[in-house]
Amino acid sequence: xxxxxxxxxxxxxxxxxxxxxxxxxxxxxxxxxxxxxxxxxxxxxxxxxxxxxxxxxxxxxxxxxxxxxxxxxxxxxxxxxxxxxxxxxxxxxxxxxxxxxxxxxxxxxxxxxxxxxxxxxxxxxxxxxxxxxxxxxxxxxxxxxxxxxxxxxxxxxxxxxxxxxxxxxxxxxxxxxxxxxxxxxxxxxxxxxxxxxxxxxxxxxxxxxxxxxxxxxxxxxxxxxxxxxxxxxxxxxxxxxxxxxxxxxxxxxxxxxxxxxxxxxxxxxxxxxxxxxxxxxxxxxxxxxxxxxxxxxxxxxxxxxxxxxxxxxxxxxxxxxxxxxxxxxxxxxxxxxxxxxxxxxxxxxxxxxxxxxxxxxxxxxxxxxxxxxxxxxxxxxxxxxxxxxxxxxxxxx
Amino acid sequence: xxxxxxxxxxxxxxxxxxxxxxxxxxxxxxxxxxxxxxxxxxxxxxxxxxxxxxxxxxxxxxxxxxxxxxxxxxxxxxxxxxxxxxxxxxxxxxxxxxxxxxxxxxxxxxxxxxxxxxxxxxxxxxxxxxxxxxxxxxxxxxxxxxxxxxxxxxxxxxxxxxxxxxxxxxxxxxxxxxxxxxxxxxxxxxxxxxxxxxxxxxxxxxxxxxxxxxxxxxxxxxxxxxxxxxxxxxxxxxxxxxxxxxxxxxxxxxxxxxxxxxxxxxxxxxxxxxxxxxxxxxxxxxxxxxxxxxxxxxxxxxxxxxxxxxxxxxxxxxxxxxxxxxxxxxxxxxxxxxxxxxxxxxxxxxxxxxxxxxxxxxxxxxxxxxxxxxxxxxxxxxxxxxxxxxxxxxxxx
Numbered sequence: 160x161x162x163x164x165x166x167x168x169x170x171x172x173x174x175x176x177x178x179x180x181x182x183x184x185x186x187x188x189x190x191x192x193x194x195x196x197x198x199x200x201x202x203x204x205x206x207x208x209x210x211x212x213x214x215x216x217x218x219x220x221x222x223x224x225x226x227x228x229x230x231x232x233x234x235x236x237x238x239x240x241x242x243x244x245x246x247x248x249x250x251x252x253x254x255x256x257x258x259x260x261x262x263x264x265x266x267x268x269x270x271x272x273x274x275x276x277x278x279x280x281x282x283x284x285x286x287x288x289x290x291x292x293x294x295x296x297x298x299x300x301x302x303x304x305x306x307x308x309x310x311x312x313x314x315x316x317x318x319x320x321x322x323x324x325x326x327x328x329x330x331x332x333x334x335x336x337x338x339x340x341x342x343x344x345x346x347x348x349x350x351x352x353x354x355x356x357x358x359x360x361x362x363x364x365x366x367x368x369x370x371x372x373x374x375x376x377x378x379x380x381x382x383x384x385x386x387x388x389x390x391x392x393x394x395x396x397x398x399x400x401x402x403x404x405x406x407x408x409x410x411x412x413x414x415x416x417x418x419x420x421x422x423x424x425x426x427x428x429x430x431x432x433x434x435x436x437x438x439x440x441x442x443x444x445x446x447x448x449x450x451x452x453x454x455x456x457x458x459x460x461x462x463x464x465x466x467x468x469x470x471x472x473x474x475x476x477x478x479x480x481x482x483x484x485x486x487x488x489x490x491x492x493x494x495x496x497x498x499x500x501x502x503x504x505x506x507x508x509x510x511x512x513x514x515x516x517x518x519x520x521x522x523x524x525x526x527x528x529x530x531x532x533x534x535x536x537x538x539x540x541x542x543x544x545x546x547x548x549x550x551x552x553x554x555x556x
Numbered sequence: 557x558x559x560x561x562x563x564x565x566x567x568x569x570x571x572x573x574x575x576x577x578x579x580x581x582x583x584x585x586x587x588x589x590x591x592x593x594x595x596x597x598x599x600x601x602x603x604x605x606x607x608x609x610x611x612x613x614x615x616x617x618x619x620x621x622x623x624x625x626x627x628x629x630x631x632x633x634x635x636x637x638x639x640x641x642x643x644x645x646x647x648x649x650x651x652x653x654x655x656x657x658x659x660x661x662x663x664x665x666x667x668x669x670x671x672x673x674x675x676x677x678x679x680x681x682x683x684x685x686x687x688x689x690x691x692x693x694x695x696x697x698x699x700x701x702x703x704x705x706x707x708x709x710x711x712x713x714x715x716x717x718x719x720x721x722x723x724x725x726x727x728x729x730x731x732x733x734x735x736x737x738x739x740x741x742x743x744x745x746x747x748x749x750x751x752x753x754x755x756x757x758x759x760x761x762x763x764x765x766x767x768x769x770x771x772x773x774x775x776x777x778x779x780x781x782x783x784x785x786x787x788x789x790x791x792x793x794x795x796x797x798x799x800x801x802x803x804x805x806x807x808x809x810x811x812x813x814x815x816x817x818x819x820x821x822x823x824x825x826x827x828x829x830x831x832x833x834x835x836x837x838x839x840x841x842x843x844x845x846x847x848x849x850x851x852x853x854x855x856x857x858x859x860x861x862x863x864x865x866x867x868x869x870x871x872x873x874x875x876x877x878x879x880x881x882x883x884x885x886x887x888x889x890x891x892x893x894x895x896x897x898x899x900x901x902x903x904x905x906x907x908x909x910x911x912x913x914x915x916x917x918x919x920x921x922x923x924x925x926x927x928x929x930x931x932x933x934x935x936x937x938x939x940x941x942x943x944x945x946x947x948x949x950x951x952x953x
Binding site for chain 2: 184185188200202203204205209234235238253254255256291295296297303304311312313314315316317318319320321322323324340341342346347350351352353354355356357358359360361362363364365366368369382453454455459481482483484507510511519521522523524525526528529531549556
């Protein structure tokens with residue numbers, strides 16, 4: 160059977176970055192930059208004061224204390240014409256431009272006003288002190304932000320500082336989600352024996368959004384080829400299509416028949432992983448299609464391990480989740496040669512992460528997903544593990 | 557001067573959880589539950605098969621292999637009336653309800669179809685095997701999700717499984733943001749000496765949204781008391797008001813005068829922290845008001861350390877950012893008795909986090925915020941630190 164890394168390589172090998180679009184800066188949070196951002200001006204624009212105080216000439220401070228004549232007050236937003244001369248000082252606010260001829264700023268705490276218009280300097284100060292230099296944050300022509308970066312609060316601030324009020328970002332990957340199965344009912348409907356409420360529309364949409372995509376819900380298809388084909392065709396307008404619940408016995412024949420009738424070229428359909436071993440991947444035209452297990456946990460884990468990396472590649476982002484090493488607080492059973500993805504709750508103590516399995520790991524146990532903040536990855540060749548053993552944990556929060 | 561923890565206690569002491577509202581499940585992602593969610597049914601609803609295979613009576617498997625008569629196929633979404641008898645099996649799909657009389661499921665891989673309607677069981681299986689029990693995920697009456705939990709993908713799935721199509725969440729704290737200063741220009745305007753582009757509207761809005769609030773931009777007020785008062789009054793409809801840039805010399809007198817004229821009761825205005833020492837906090841009526849430094853870095857750091865905890869308390873969430881211990885890759889200068897918040901970039905190697913200062917830590921250096929993924933907290937009584945020393949780092953991504 161295909162190993163996880165082989166299967167993932169198949170998923171990723173055909174992926175190319177998605178198209179980009181312009182968005183207003185105020186709508187850019189969480190989006191991914193589609194190109195480098197180069198500064199068109201120095202930031203700060205001009206040398207300015209880092210302190211409230213007095214702009215002075217250090218040549219005047221040969222002896223301390225020294226009284227200087229305050230010839231002007233320079234506030235923010237103003238630049239002044241007056242030139243400083245020997246024995247003079249200019250009161251200056253944080254952020255205000257350094258007047259010509261001044262080479263240092265002395266903080267207001269290091270002075271006292273001795274009389275109207277005369278300030279006493281109480282401390283010596285080196286040339287250049289308390290001055291923020293033009294271009295000290297970003298120089299004109301410098302790459303301030305890189306393609307593939309997520310636009311968070313600091314990036315928003317940076318883009319605004321650079322005068323960008325729109326920005327080129329990758330389109331959100333459109334991920335179509337088709338739920339299959341006669342047993343699945345919508346959230347408003349009444350449960351009765353044999354029926355199961357549709358959780359996957361919600362959990363998969365949530366995952367798509369969390370990782371920067373746009374979910375496109377195709378609804379619930381009954382076990383009927385005509386209806387399956389009709390809904391699948393709608394999904395062909397998307398960047399990725401997920402068929403949820405179409406991989407169990409009997410069902411899969413029907414889903415596969417529907418897929419094949421519209422040109423599905425399957426690349427694999429079983430991978431040596433737990434949960435979620437039966438997972439189908441292929442293409443219809445150029446649209447990558449995943450057949451994921453229908454139970455809520457396998458569905459989410461398969462998404463994280465197969466669909467998320469593809470979404471990341473479409474946006475030129477790193478494909479792997481961040482991984483740390485944790486000490487097991489719970490033993491791990493393992494007899495097979497599959498890769499296991501176990502839901503763990505982490506705690507941090509004495510400079511170490513500890514990982515506890517979130518209760519029974521049955522693929523129906525959605526509680527194990529709710530409580531987890533990491534996925535412990537137990538490699539194919541690993542045997543059972545005991546308390547105190549180290550595991551690699553993918554951080555998912 | 558007030559220490560950080562004392563100041564934070566003052567900020568938090570008056571805070572009470574905000575009101576709640578009902579939202580549709582499809583709009584609930586990222587919101588915070590305002591009450592516990594109790595299951596009204598078992599999940600799964602009924603005992604069902606964990607495998608594609610055959611529901612059988614283990615009493616029939618005294619000798620192996622054993623041929624059984626397949627009397628029925630039970631798919632998902634159906635419950636069957638037919639009762640199994642000695643020597644019989646019922647083909648069953650994953651998720652289908654366990655027929656009456658069956659006490660185990662044998663996986664299809666452990667069987668072979670020997671002729672039409674006859675299956676050969678190749679392995680023994682214990683009673684209860686491959687059956688997901690009713691209530692195994694969540695029992696009727698159990699608290700499935702707790703007040704204060706963020707609604708992520710797994711919580712969405714859980715809420716859908718529980719049949720909730722709407723959910724009670726805390727309102728998003730409405731955070732008004734007023735930018736002050738004659739020198740500040742909007743993103744469309746042309747830079748010239750002494751002017752600074754407004755970055756804080758964007759970075760502060762981004763932070764408010766990131767932590768679950770709703771930013772309410774009051775715009776840029778010039779250094780004019782009438783205009784300041786007019787805009788501040790609009791902010792009084794919010795849960796928190798931030799005045800950005802009103803704490804430097806000269807400017808502060810004006811902002812304070814404006815605040816005082818509408819009833820500001822200041823609780824503190826200097827805290828022994830870097831960056832962001834001048835920070836004012838108080839109330840107008842019942843609205844908490846922050847005066848934050850105007851430079852982009854102090855502004856973001858002050859938000860993270862003072863405003864974010866208050867937002868969290870309003871939604872009954874843990875107030876502190878997650879903290880890990882990291883090994884310094886860069887020395888840290890420190891001579892004062894303030895608490896320093898330093899921007900660091902982390903890397904993880906050999907089961908340890910390492911933290912490097914993101915270049916110069918000047919409060920104007922927005923690049924230091926863009927590149928950081930953590931805030932190293934250097935306590936008041938700490939001296940300078942050298943490479944290899946441990947620091948506590950708040951994780952902000």
